[in-house]
Amino acid sequence: MSIVSTSVAEATLEQAEGMGLRPEEFEMIKEIMGRTPNFTEMCIYSVMWSEHCSYKNSIKWLKTLPKKGSHMLVEAGEENAGVVDIGDGLGCAFKIESHNHPSAIEPYQGAATGVGGINRDIFTMGARPIAQLNSLRFGKLNNEKTKWLLEGVVKGIGDYGNAFGIPVVGGEVFFDESYQTNPLVNAMSAGILSTDKIISATAKGPGNSVYIVGSATGKDGIQGASFASKDITADSANDLPSVQVGDPFQEKLLLEASLELAETDAVVGMQDMGAAGITCSSTEMSAAGKVGMKIDLDKVPKRQEDMKPFEILLSESQERMLVVVHKGKEKIVEDIFEKWDLHAVEIGEVVEGDKVTFSMKGEIVAEVSAHSLVLGGGAPVYDRESKEPAYYAENLKFNIDDIEVPDMDRIKRIAAALLGLPNIASKRWVWEQYDTMVGTANMCTNKPSDAGIVNIKGTNKAIALTVDCNARYVNNDPEIGTQIAVAEAARNISCTGAVPSAITNCLNFGNPYNPEVYWQFEGAIKGMSRACVAFGTPVTGGNVSFYNQTAKEDGAASPVFPTPTIGMLGVMKDKSLHTSLDFKYKGDLIFMLGDSKNCLGSSEYLSTLLEVKNSPAPYFNLEEEVKIQACVRGLIENNFINAAHDVSDGGLYTALVEMGMPGLLGFDIVSDSEIRMDAFLFGEAQGRILVSLVEEDEDNFLDYIGEQGINCTLLGHVTKGKIHVDGDHFGFINEAKHTFDTSLEKRMAAI
């Protein structure tokens, strides 16, 4: 047994608690080690057992999610990201991850490094990233802090992603006061790989060499993982050194070098360094391969002099990877990184056993059991208490009859106002700052559709990608709201003609030690499981971000809306099926698949314009939803429709305007005498899809709908530009488009 240096003092309980460990966890560590850990070892345990790395408060529930599927090549938890078979010998690796806490205090770098981190997760597996998406949540927009956060986050995502050179093909931005001091920044990336060349994050073969490649190691981001595992408070700005600094140029070089490396036979395994840097990558790779490692910290290229062992071990300096190389093939690795002017330095070797040993200046500074540190190994697993919050019962008491039905003049004013609300209006101000076209594969630039469609050049295929979560629905009913999030993602993909394939999730919640937050979490997982089984879309991985809450002026804090963001992948076998959402010709018929409902629950109209906070999730029926989506895919495959768009936030009126704007075409529709006018136009009942078709296809269309047993209504027809509802004039499409397009930029410019 090796002797651990005594020059590093034994850790104390006080230090352990200062690093976010609980007293009972400190005892567990002593038991595992058979002695009291030294300060460096305590640091290692504190980050590896942090919520961020260990999932200790969520893993019990995460294990209940459906992970299996005949098309799954790499399942959730096995590698850095899940991989789905898309045919032709190709796989798609995709994942979503949060960078909420760093973005709350340093929005530019916080968001930028979020983009960097998620892309590294993809290319470390040997996949070339081809598309990015992001899902953002902020507080109310009429607030200077919110504008500062929004500007910083968007610029951070743009500057990093644009230079890295991967197009943004989709995303969402949502505003609510629950996110006032704790914005959510969720970044997703998808990459394509050859299924016979997946690189594993596993260390194997004692005697093989361990390399650190990419950037030098500095003091930035030390203990970022622990920082991400505590509440955001007024003092969080003091944690600024916990925020990393990104360099997209280094990331681009690292991408190209890593993918060149993937083409060789030199690599045993590779993992990117994200949270907890060298510590996490070395111990996780060792644990995965049931081996140990010996690492010499003196050999790690450093940015600063005199870095202490714990600083080197915990540094979250960006754009680095740990690579295990077959003995004798070191030269191959060094030559490739030399070509790209990047560091590639041998810092250790794989050894037998389970111990990862770090030494410096000839002394062992830490020796830990890899297995004891990791999720699925010795990391703690907790049950948490949950309790239904009082507001839930209040929501269910909502009675639509308590809301007065507006007269037609007011309906028109509401229709116009709705289009300008931050949650409904165009996010053009945001996405024009992202490069959406680099890579020449984004098929939606000139053909907008409900999900982003990315061309797989050289094949007949395309993939469809979307991120969705209406967190107000989830807050009002976690279980149904999360089912809706999955259903909406699937609906968006189905409306393009693609088939939903698998999901990744980013679970953003408040403090898990708050039983009401945990109740939301449990409900969300139950809902997600149910919906994913129904759509045949397994969960391939993702991340959990707890401790998201907004500080109140009185010092108290309230959790953000529970926000289980769903990132979904779909596969389009024949890219000529790609169906856009825009009306094509004046005179085309407009049909709605699914039924109108007397439902206002959780709508923008009810919640934002009428300021009614307590209402249930909108109408939703999972079985109907599955049928209706299959139906729209069938209509597309048979070429019976020329546009498809789902009814979601803002309701039917917003959806029709969205279909009209690209071609500047209007619509003339009739309402339903059984349904209140406000519910008909602005209600957000789920399970509805709008389609348009040329009149000649009407018989074929109706026959097909009849065969499928789907309810469907003829709403009206496409006009040259006028908007009519029951003969009442609602203005022209170009006026609606002006409101929709410019509202966000006007609000950003307003002081």
Place this chain on the structure above:
Amino acid sequence: MKFGVITFPGSNCDQDIIYVLRDVLMQPVEELWHKDTDLKGCDFIILPGGFSYGDYLRSGAIARFSPVMSEVVKHANSGGYVMGICNGFQILCESGLLPGVLRHNENQKFICKNVHLKPASSSTIITENLDKYKAYKIPIAHAEGNYFATPEQMKEIQDNDQVLFRYCNEEAQVTSGSNPNGSLDNIAGICNKSKNVFGMMPHPERAADFELTSTDGREIFDGMLKAALV
């Protein structure tokens, strides 16, 4: 005619232009590396878009010191064709092969969107086969595309008919509202006096593939090939 596309560290549109030249236009393409010291017999050199060397000093300012650039300068000075797109245009301005500079966009933001271009000069291989009254829909994607030149440089550019394209609206009218970034005289692209070195901020290679349902860029390449191959 053999095309050579240079990859600088940080280039990210190199594969896009190679794809269009090789797979869409069926032209021979040599992939050149910034450390190369010869142009491998290429006739037409393209400097692609991206963020060469991270663009940390000023866009294109470091790339001009790349080993391959001294060969590009020689090639240009002996009459060979050189074209820079986006970051490539910035590099050509920094290296003195084209007049003027590209400043930060007027709104201080990165802008990515479709814009419209009106061909100007009819005495260059890039524009001579294009319709002078048509608005070509081509995307831009840059933070520093705001073209500026001194009054003396501008006079020379005008006198020698060196403007390739101007930003215009959908009706091919050159208006201030159709200028996306504040460029002087709505200039989107220019050439040198001898009309063998070309630079433009918009990306024609992003509008050249039928699968993306936007193909005005292809007309620019087709016209150029027709003129250059005569």
